[in-house]
Amino acid sequence: MAQTFLDSNELVLNMGPQHPSTHGVLRVILKLDGERVNGTECVVGYLHRGVEKIAENRTYQMFAPYVDRMDYVASISNGLGYVLAVEKLINVETTPRAQVVRVILTELNRIASHLLWLGTHALDVGAITPLFYTLREREEILKIFENYCGARLTTHAFRIGGLQYELYEGFEREVIAFCDWFMPKVAEYEELLTNNRIWRDRLVGVGILNAADCKRYGVTGPVLRAAGVKWDIRKALPYSGYEKYEFDIPVGTNADTYDRYLVRMEEMRQSIRIVRQAVGAIPEGPIMAKVPKVLKPPVGEAYVSIEAPKGELGYFIVSDGSINPYRLRVRPPSLINLQALDQMVKGALVADVVAIIGTLDIVLGEIDR
Amino acid sequence: MIPLLKKIFLVDLFQGLWVTFRNQHPKHIYTEQYPIQRPKVAERYRGAPRLNINPDNGETLCISCDLCAKACPENLIVVTSVRNEQTKRKDLTTFTYDTSRCMFCGLCEDACPVDALELTQDFELASYTREGLIWDRQMLEEGPKPTQYKA
Numbered sequence: 001m002a003q004t005f006l007d008s009n010e011l012v013l014n015m016g017p018q019h020p021s022t023h024g025v026l027r028v029i030l031k032l033d034g035e036r037v038n039g040t041e042c043v044v045g046y047l048h049r050g051v052e053k054i055a056e057n058r059t060y061q062m063f064a065p066y067v068d069r070m071d072y073v074a075s076i077s078n079g080l081g082y083v084l085a086v087e088k089l090i091n092v093e094t095t096p097r098a099q100v101v102r103v104i105l106t107e108l109n110r111i112a113s114h115l116l117w118l119g120t121h122a123l124d125v126g127a128i129t130p131l132f133y134t135l136r137e138r139e140e141i142l143k144i145f146e147n148y149c150g151a152r153l154t155t156h157a158f159r160i161g162g163l164q165y166e167l168y169e170g171f172e173r174e175v176i177a178f179c180d181w182f183m184p185k186v187a188e189y190e191e192l193l194t195n196n197r198i199w200r201d202r203l204v205g206v207g208i209l210n211a212a213d214c215k216r217y218g219v220t221g222p223v224l225r226a227a228g229v230k231w232d233i234r235k236a237l238p239y240s241g242y243e244k245y246e247f248d249i250p251v252g253t254n255a256d257t258y259d260r261y262l263v264r265m266e267e268m269r270q271s272i273r274i275v276r277q278a279v280g281a282i283p284e285g286p287i288m289a290k291v292p293k294v295l296k297p298p299v300g301e302a303y304v305s306i307e308a309p310k311g312e313l314g315y316f317i318v319s320d321g322s323i324n325p326y327r328l329r330v331r332p333p334s335l336i337n338l339q340a341l342d343q344m345v346k347g348a349l350v351a352d353v354v355a356i357i358g359t360l361d362i363v364l365g366e367i368d369r
Numbered sequence: 370m371i372p373l374l375k376k377i378f379l380v381d382l383f384q385g386l387w388v389t390f391r392n393q394h395p396k397h398i399y400t401e402q403y404p405i406q407r408p409k410v411a412e413r414y415r416g417a418p419r420l421n422i423n424p425d426n427g428e429t430l431c432i433s434c435d436l437c438a439k440a441c442p443e444n445l446i447v448v449t450s451v452r453n454e455q456t457k458r459k460d461l462t463t464f465t466y467d468t469s470r471c472m473f474c475g476l477c478e479d480a481c482p483v484d485a486l487e488l489t490q491d492f493e494l495a496s497y498t499r500e501g502l503i504w505d506r507q508m509l510e511e512g513p514k515p516t517q518y519k520a
Contacts (some may be wrong), residue, residue: 062442065474136399143411150413150488156474164479165413 009033013350017046021124021354024364028341028353035349044335047368051108055328060086060160060295063325070237070330073116076109076145077308079158084239085304085315086160089297097285098162099241101139104175104278105148105157107241107271111182113309113361114264114271118189120260121358125202137185140178147174161291167282176277179272185267193261203258207344207356210255217340220221221311221333222267223360226252226259233307240306245274257359264361288331296323310334310361330369334362404518410490415473417491418466420509421484429510430485433459440480445470466509468494470504491515 008013016027025046031039051070055063067082068075080102087094094102119134142152149165157163173298193199209219211227224231232249234242250266252259297319305314311333320326337360344356375381401408410416421430432451447469453459478488493515496502 058442062440062476065442065472065476139399146414148413150411150415150475151473153471154474165474168413229506261520 006031007033008289010038011162015244015353017043019317022357022364023362024119026338026357026362026364026367028357030345030350030353032350037345037348037350037353040345040353042338042341044367045340045363047364049369051369052328055325057320057324059323060297060325065154065156065157066155067330069115069365070332070369071308071310071313071334071363072153073363074109074113074309075153075155076105076157077113077306077313079156080106081304081306081308081313081315083158083160084306085302086295086297088304089300089302089317089319090160090291090295092161092289092291093285094289096160096183096241096283098287098289100278101163101167101287102158102283103242103245104275104282105145107275107278108141108144108175108178110271110309111268112138115141117264117309117361118261121355122193122199122363124354124358125199127193127196127199129335130192133185133189133192137182138183144171144174144178147171159288160295161285162288164288166287172279172282175275179276179279183272184271186265190265194265200258202352202355203261203359204256205254206257206277206348206352207359208254208256208272209340209344213340213343214255217343218336219311219340221308221337221361222260222263223311224338225249226263226369227255228253233312237305239304242274245277247271247274257355260359294323296321305331308333310363310366311337330366332366332369334360334364338362338367405441409439410492412490414490414492415475415478415488417489417494417513418468418471418477418504418509419487419489419491419512420464420506421487422510429461429506430483431461431464432483432485433461434482436480436482437477437486442474442476443467443470443472446477461506464506466504467502468504469499 008212011032013030013032014027015030016022017025022028027043027046029041029043030037051066054066064082067078071078081283115134115138119131119269122130145155145157146152147168148171149155209223209227211229214224214227214229220231228251230249230251247270250263250270252263299319299321301316301318303314303316305312312331313333314331316329316331317325318327341356345353348356422428423430432449437447438444438446438448447463447465448461449463450461455462473488475488477486489512492512494502494513
């Protein structure tokens, strides 16, 4: 514990679990010397629901709604990772139409997740206006989700083998209209923040985590890309037909909080690019592959990782041939990215801790599971 | 000289106010006046469960196959039935649906082979008691009756 190594002029401060800028119920024990942070310790587990254990008592289809509740900001990405893992286990590939629809919804969800991140991160740092703007734009995405599958947040949009719901009348038109409407909004956020003096002062050079440290901790996602590493699972190990789409991987150079902001802003634009390509090329055909009603995968194991908005999201499933998974393990990007907090925070000021937690884009539902 | 004039005539302020007033259009207001103005949810919205009845003869569509209860991840549906000796079919006696544990995933309505069980657009499911959240057959057929407020 932090207290045992205290100097006479050091102070222990608990941040959270009720602190609003810890984005949930994260408790960070800070060791302070005045305003300087000399060390941190994270206490997680306040939101533990035992999701991995629940999986062992559910059939494969039944467990699908539960994965939405881990990273509830990007539930569609979670659902995609899970169904891909089960599909790999039972050796079924979904239909081309379902693949394209999955890509559209996942990319829209990435934008929604980044929008919520941008709004709350800006709010933590002291800019309240972007939150209202980003939630307004996110609302439009949630409306598309609601029209498509009937739920806004915990969508349960995908099923093992394909999709449950056929596209509704006017889906393509709505998505295109959203893309056209959204692009100037990103420019508006950039106008508000990118060259804002306060924003730059708060973010530039704060929370530096260089490429070597990122790899040491296993940090993935925008945090890794801001350190200049061009690593995106969508390009490196394409899944769900991502190899067909043209998009760039934005990378940063300074590996600081400001670069992570720029990387995520560019990622939203690239997601729109993918969505545009995908909407123009939705093939006709069935939306569900042939999957038996009672799923009994062969004995074996499967690991699938996808590029969730927060980093590499992996699902590892062990099957013993019965209708329930023998073991299901999730590799949550937030938990692994959170490990780097101590290194990023050391030597920073107390106010920067808030900015650094914000820039990691953690969701506690995913950390504690 | 020009920066000084800009400062004197408060150009920045008016620019900011122009942005503010540009966004005053009623079309851009996203706040819903909830109890008075009800949101129109999507057609596929997964809300309150409903057990459909045949509009022609008022009998339930449910064939008591128990598939919804088997599909439910939370095991919150209980279906009981008696065997009808004349028609050789099962007649539904009780149907209990515990909305307090429901996560509205929609697996039960996917499983239903006759479209008897459906998740509807009703979203006001609150109750003053825990028992009130456990819906019996009558409640499922009639649906919730939320208080309507007028402006």
